[in-house]
Amino acid sequence: MGSRSKERARAQASVGQPELAHGHTPTVTAAAAVQAIQSAAILLAAILAGIAEAEGKSYQDAGGIAITVIGVCTAIALGFVAFGLAGTRRWSRTPALLTQLFTGIIGIYLVQGQRWSWGIPALVLCVAGFVLLLCPASTRALTSGKDKPGGQMAAG
DSSP states (O other): OOHHHHHHHHHHHTTTOOOOGGGOOHHHHHHHHHHHHHHHHHHHHHHHHHHHHHTTOOSOTTTHHHHHHHHHHHHHHHHHHHHHHHTTOGGGHHHHHHHHHHHHHHHHHHHHTTOHHHHHHHHHHHHHHHHHHHSHHHHHHHSSSOOSTTSOOOOO
C-alpha cells in the first residue's frame, strides 16, 4: 500500500472529527489552556511565597527562597508544555498528563488541609485536563505519528 493510500485511509478515519487549522482539535486547544492556567497558578503561588519570604512571614525560613525559585522554574516548564500542546506536539502529552496527576494529588492535599480556595480549583483543573487529554480526538491528535503541523515526521 502506497503512502497516498495510507494518507487517504487516515483522512477517511478522521471524517466527522472536528479539527482546527493544522490538525488542532478543540480538545487539545482546551487542554493547552488548562495547562497554561496551571502554569499561571504555580507562578502566582511562587510569587506569593517570595513576597512572604521577603516580609519574613514565610512558613519555612530556610527554604523560602528555594521554594520561590523552584516554583518559578516549574511554572516556566509547565508553560513550555502548554505551548507544546497548543502546537499539537506529541512530546507534550506525557508531561501534560503527569501535570494533571500531580495537580490532583496536590489538590487533594489542599482540600484535606481545608485550603478550599486553592484545592477545589486545582481538582477542577485536574479533572478537566485529564478529560481533555484522554478524549479520543486528543489522543488521536497527540499520538498520530505526526509531530509537525505540516504533517512531516519528526526526525529521530
